[in-house]
């Protein structure tokens with residue numbers, strides 16, 4: 001669900017976060033309206049608002065694992081993990097982790113990709129959230145959920161900064177709650 005429908009209606013932090021996102025038409029290929037969160041990271045207040053909202057939401061949920069999806073989940077996950085007193089676990093693209101891994105393939109618009117998790121990073125029964133910058137089809141986060149479940153974790157929720165409008169009516173991803181801060185930035189409102 002979107003944060004504004006879940007207790008943060010009218011919260012000025014959501015507007016600050018939305019306005020700090022840049023949209024780049026036709027990147028990385030024609031027809032894609034790329035949501036660029038590097039501008040959000042340049043804006044100390046918007047970046048802090050983003051982390052604070054997630055920390056406020058998850059600090060009392062007995063979460064011991066924040067799993068971030070490569071690459072842009074790594075930009076938010078560690079700060080949230082530190083804020084709630086959890087460990088940060090990277091879910092990486094193939095052949096990046098040196099140890100034994102669990103692997104999970106997933107479908108993209110064209111082709112497939114894969115995420116990996118170090119065996120031993122998570123103990124069975126640990127409560128986890130999965131974090132990323134953006135949810136579009138939900139394929140990437142769903143692979144993250146399955147990967148954590150392979151390790152025996154209990155996935156409490158998926159957290160994203162940006163969610164495409166198609167996920168608006170969608171409160172879950174393969175049965176797990178989805179929490180999204182803002183919709184994609186529109187082109188005519190940009191830098």
Ligand SMILES: O=P(O)(O)OC[C@H]1O[C@H](OP(=O)(O)OP(=O)(O)O)[C@H](O)[C@@H]1O
Pocket residue numbers: 069070071072073132133134135136137138139140141
């Ligand atoms: O909901 P979905 O349709 O699965 O798409 C969302 C994913 O797409 C982007 O990553 P991308 O695959 O571009 O990888 P990158 O961050 O490594 O460039 C984004 O950061 C999410 O991880």
Ligand SMILES: Nc1ncnc2[nH]cnc12
Pocket residue numbers: 032033034035036134136
């Ligand atoms: N429009 C978009 N902007 C940034 N990352 C994405 N991942 C999938 N769609 C995206």
